[in-house]
Amino acid sequence: MIASSIRERILIVDDEANVRSILHAHLENGGTECVSSPNAFDALNKIEEQHFSLIISDVMMPGMSGMELLRLVKKQEPETAFIMITGLMDINTAIDSLRTGAFDFITKPFELPAIQRSVDRALERRRLLIENRYYQEELERKVRERTFELNEALHDVEESYKITLEALVAALDAREHETQAHSQRVREYTLALAEALNLNPDMLVHVGRGALLHDVGKIGVRDSILLKPGRLSQSEWVEMRRHPQIGYEILKSIDFLASAAEIVLCHQERWDGKGYPNALSGSEIPLGARIFAVVDTLDAMTSNRPYRRALSFEAAREEIRVCAGTQFDPRVADAFLNMPPESWMAIHDSVNRLHQEQGCLDVLCLNSNTCQ
Numbered sequence: 001m002i003a004s005s006i007r008e009r010i011l012i013v014d015d016e017a018n019v020r021s022i023l024h025a026h027l028e029n030g031g032t033e034c035v036s037s038p039n040a041f042d043a044l045n046k047i048e049e050q051h052f053s054l055i056i057s058d059v060m061m062p063g064m065s066g067m068e069l070l071r072l073v074k075k076q077e078p079e080t081a082f083i084m085i086t087g088l089m090d091i092n093t094a095i096d097s098l099r100t101g102a103f104d105f106i107t108k109p110f111e112l113p114a115i116q117r118s119v120d121r122a123l124e125r126r127r128l129l130i131e132n133r134y135y136q137e138e139l140e141r142k143v144r145e146r147t148f149e150l151n152e153a154l155h156d157v158e159e160s161y162k163i164t165l166e167a168l169v170a171a172l173d174a175r176e177h178e179t180q181a182h183s184q185r186v187r188e189y190t191l192a193l194a195e196a197l198n199l200n201p202d203m204l205v206h207v208g209r210g211a212l213l214h215d216v217g218k219i220g221v222r223d224s225i226l227l228k229p230g231r232l233s234q235s236e237w238v239e240m241r242r243h244p245q246i247g248y249e250i251l252k253s254i255d256f257l258a259s260a261a262e263i264v265l266c267h268q269e270r271w272d273g274k275g276y277p278n279a280l281s282g283s284e285i286p287l288g289a290r291i292f293a294v295v296d297t298l299d300a301m302t303s304n305r306p307y308r309r310a311l312s313f314e315a316a317r318e319e320i321r322v323c324a325g326t327q328f329d330p331r332v333a334d335a336f337l338n339m340p341p342e343s344w345m346a347i348h349d350s351v352n353r354l355h356q357e358q359g360c361l362d363v364l365c366l367n368s369n370t371c372q
Contacts, residue, residue, distance in 0.1 A: 013057040038321035059086040074101040081122040181355040189295035207288040210263025217247025290329040
């Protein structure tokens with residue numbers, strides 16, 4: 001709140017000494033502090049030295065008019081109240097003064113009660129304007145504080161989500177002993193390729209989550225199938241191919257994972273429509289899933305599997321080149337092939353190094369020559 005006990009100070013500007021004297025005596029009797037000036041130049045000097053709540057000025061004065069003084073005051077101190085007085089009733093001058101910011105326009109000869117009422121209203125209006133500004137500034141300050149606190153809280157929640165999701169995925173990767181850190185690698189691969197395709201930041205978040213969680217549906221696949229060292233039978237493949245739908249059902253009702261759930265559902269679809277679970281083709285497949293399909297193949301081929309050793313990055317690149325337009329979106333495949341092999345190898349090594357530093361056993365590419 002603005003303190004109401006502060007005494008108001010009024011500046012009276014008029015080249016007629018008797019007018020200044022009458023106004024000065026009357027207004028000070030009403031409880032306000034008054035200062036007088038014989039002209040606008042003297043008034044400007046006093047304004048530099050003291051703060052005034054209200055200025056009462058004659059319009060016609062030698063040297064500088066009251067209108068010129070009004071414009072200067074409003075430019076420097078827009079919250080200062082201003083009342084114009086004049087000996088000539090000029091409607092155009094009255095309108096101009098009000099448009100410029102004067103609160104009231106009074107003609108001489110004036111009645112002192114009328115002057116007092118105008119002064120009281122002008123000062124009250126000024127107080128309300130200042131209080132409104134104060135409340136607005138205070139509100140904006142509180143909004144900034146609450147926004148900062150909310151952003152901090154959201155950041156903490158997001159970090160908690162991230163840690164929880166990564167712990168879940170690490171557990172899933174650990175279940176498949178030959179795919180340690182697979183989900184973290186494909187997430188980083190996916191984000192690198194998505195950035196090369198100029199996806200916006202919001203899309204990158206969803207695509208990254210979808211890549212990280214792509215195999216969450218394998219929770220519903222039996223170990224005897226998931227960890228089988230040989231090729232799967234037809235009935236076993238039927239069960240294995242349920243994992244995208246299972247993952248989608250797990251994630252779809254979680255608001256912040258709804259977009260990621262679509263990628264999880266479609267991550268085994270193919271550009272030519274021969275994938276699963278819904279045999280989608282072309283642009284029917286979400287872009288995030290099309291991106292993931294390329295890098296998932298990269299990681300699968302360059303990682304050890306129960307039935308074979310890891311292949312080289314060059315072999316994986318050649319496979320992706322050959323399958324562009326059938327298994328893979330050709331535009332996504334081209335973006336992948338335009339990136340240097342060293343960038344993918346750097347991501348691979350960086351994720352594996354972090355995985356090892358966290359105390360996890362990394363069994364991928366045990367023979368470093370196979371990963372070159």
